[in-house]
Amino acid sequence: MDFKYCPQCGEKLYPKLCGDEGNIPFCDKCGRPFFPFSYCCVICLCVTEDDSEIALIKQKYVSDNYINVAGYVKQGEIPEKTAVREVKEEIGLDTVSCRYIGSYYYAKRDNLMLGYLCRVRKAELKTSVEVDGAEWFPLKYAQQLLRYDSVGWNLLNDHLKNEKKRNDAPEASHGISQ
Ligand SMILES: [Zn+2]
Known part of the structure; x- marks a missing residue:
């Protein structure tokens, strides 16, 4: 702005x-x-703790595609709090853990978007009036549901790359060093 x-x-x-x-x-x-x-926003990957499922939403005023939970950071609010708050407000889920993945710029709305991985327990999705629908999907199909190269798509892609790296280095994940 x-x-x-x-x-x-x-x-x-x-x-x-x-x-x-x-x-x-x-x-x-x-x-x-x-x-x-640029206005600061969060975008949240709402993924189950076993990394098998993701909750995506529909918001007609944003896109015809499925999208991720997102929202503006309020004045004086730290983005981690925004992420947890938005996940609760938009789909009614409690976040078990929240980890920063990376930042993205959405030129169309001049938004600086901070991407978080929000680990959630699978439960019934209770949507707010801002949200037109929400569903659980197997994580492996999620990339096909998000618009290619959108911020949400890139956030998911970065998460999948991080998980792959972790799985490719079993010694590191067990914390054994010699
Ligand atoms: Zn003045």
Whole structure:
């Protein structure tokens, strides 16, 4: 998001040199720059602890395809909390563990998306009013259900690569070192 007017007082901003950052929109009245930024979101792979199944949702206003649970990080909220909160709100599941996978940029909405693996126990999915449907699927079919090269698809792909690496190195996963 770029600022032309001050989001605090409404004054017109003008470019001011801010050190290494170059010219940044500046409010004289508030005495501070307003750096352009991308909204921070989380996107959650909701996968069972045995890595066999995934819960995907449908949201007509986002896509015709199945997608992952996602949502905006609230002001002052840490993204791990957002991930756990969104999984509970959108599909009614408790997250057993939450691990960061990687970050992705979604240009269409100017979103910086932080991807998490949310381990969940299989239970009935209870959707919020924001969600048009949710279903469990075998994890091995999930890549065909997500839009190719979408953020959700890449997040799943990165998770599958991580798991493959772990399975290919059995010594490391048993914690034995000699
Ligand atoms: Zn201002």
